[in-house]
Amino acid sequence: MVLVYAEATNGEFRKVAQEVTVYGKKTADVLGTECHAVVLGNTPGAEALGKYGASKVHRVTGPQLEKFDAAVYTVALSEAAKKLGATVVVLPHNSTGKNVTGRLAARLEAGSVAGANSVPMMKDGYFTVTKPVFSGKAFADVQLLTDVKVISLAGNSIPVVESGAEAPVEELSLELPEPKTRVVKHQVATGRVPLPEAELVVSGGRGLKGPENWSVIEELAEALGATTACSRPVADSDWRPHHEHVGQTGVAIRPNLYIAAGISGAIQHLAGVNNSKTIVVINKDPEAPFFKAADYGVVGDLFEVLPRLTEAVKKYKG
Ligand code: FAD
Numbered sequence: 207m208v209l210v211y212a213e214a215t216n217g218e219f220r221k222v223a224q225e226v227t228v229y230g231k232k233t234a235d236v237l238g239t240e241c242h243a244v245v246l247g248n249t250p251g252a253e254a255l256g257k258y259g260a261s262k263v264h265r266v267t268g269p270q271l272e273k274f275d276a277a278v279y280t281v282a283l284s285e286a287a288k289k290l291g292a293t294v295v296v297l298p299h300n301s302t303g304k305n306v307t308g309r310l311a312a313r314l315e316a317g318s319v320a321g322a323n324s325v326p327m328m329k330d331g332y333f334t335v336t337k338p339v340f341s342g343k344a345f346a347d348v349q350l351l352t353d354v355k356v357i358s359l360a361g362n363s364i365p366v367v368e369s370g371a372e373a374p375v376e377e378l379s380l381e382l383p384e385p386k387t388r389v390v391k392h393q394v395a396t397g398r399v400p401l402p403e404a405e406l407v408v409s410g411g412r413g414l415k416g417p418e419n420w421s422v423i424e425e426l427a428e429a430l431g432a433t434t435a436c437s438r439p440v441a442d443s444d445w446r447p448h449h450e451h452v453g454q455t456g457v458a459i460r461p462n463l464y465i466a467a468g469i470s471g472a473i474q475h476l477a478g479v480n481n482s483k484t485i486v487v488i489n490k491d492p493e494a495p496f497f498k499a500a501d502y503g504v505v506g507d508l509f510e511v512l513p514r515l516t517e518a519v520k521k522y523k524g
């Protein structure tokens with residue numbers, strides 16, 4: 207059986223949970239088995255995970271799970287996998303998944319692939335998972351040779367489609383340890399879709415000249431329903447919060463549309479954004495390296511181009 211960890215975000219099962227469930231179901235189909243979901247905590251709406259391919263949902267509850275603690279979540283997921291006899295466990299490759307995947311694989315003595323972006327295949331008789339390497343410049347096929355396998359799935363790698371009906375939710379009783387850490391403050395980034403899940407992103411760089419000019423980025427993002435991002439020096443200068451920093455040392459994203467204004471396109475920036483399906487670059491320097499990676503480029507002053515683009519989007523949307 208394939209077991210997916212369906213993570214709730216801000217009290218809801220959103221795209222991240224749906225993606226791993228769709229992926230789990232496709233993996234289960236490859237193996238000729240079932241996909242089940244495990245949820246940690248009392249978030250309502252778990253039965254809807256059935257629509258994305260889970261034939262059963264297992265709910266684990268306990269005061270230890272109220273706040274994220276990597277050690278407790280690892281025990282919960284590994285004990286669930288053992289008790290239910292899962293042969294493949296799938297997590298999202300977000301901050302939770304990055305914290306837990308390695309620990310979980312160690313506890314289950316499992317071969318593991320972090321950041322997979324396509325459905326596993328049986329190739330030459332081996333369970334094989336493809337993952338991007340070298341900042342997405344190449345792909346590696348990894349054979350997982352252990353009985354139990356652990357995979358974390360990169361965000362926006364798989365289209366979310368409904369394929370079934372609601373699934374039964376069963377309580378799963380597990381012995382959980384006490385947390386070893388305590389979260390004293392939890393700041394929710396913005397009301398917008400979190401960057402790793404965002405399909406539309408508008409991003410600004412040092413060409414914006416200062417934080418007081420960010421309204422041109424915000425207004426376009428608002429008109430498109432997009433999430434905002436920035437280059438590293440912008441976050442380092444405190445013009446924008448660090449959670450908006452994309453790139454090699456920031457968040458890696460793969461939206462459908464990435465609009466970059468006043469960003470030169472350094473390799474460290476490209477490393478986190480070059481998996482975007484469509485890249486639009488606005489830069490006043492026609493030699494800016496970013497144009498080489500762009501699908502569409504506008505050579506011009508962003509302070510003229512962005513407001514006109516915003517106006518055009520508003521007009522188009524009526
Ligand atoms: P700049 O390079 O200063 O570019 C500003 C651009 O704005 C220029 O191309 C300019 O032509 C254009 N511009 C100026 N005015 C206008 C205007 N009015 N209209 C239109 N265009 C205009 N960077 C990241 O972003 N993410 C990372 O994760 C990251 N990790 C790094 C890791 C390491 C180890 C190192 C060494 C560096 C890393 N960097 C990262 C930094 C990276 O090398 C670049 O310095 C950075 O991306 C440049 O940011 P920028 O494009 O905003 O600024």
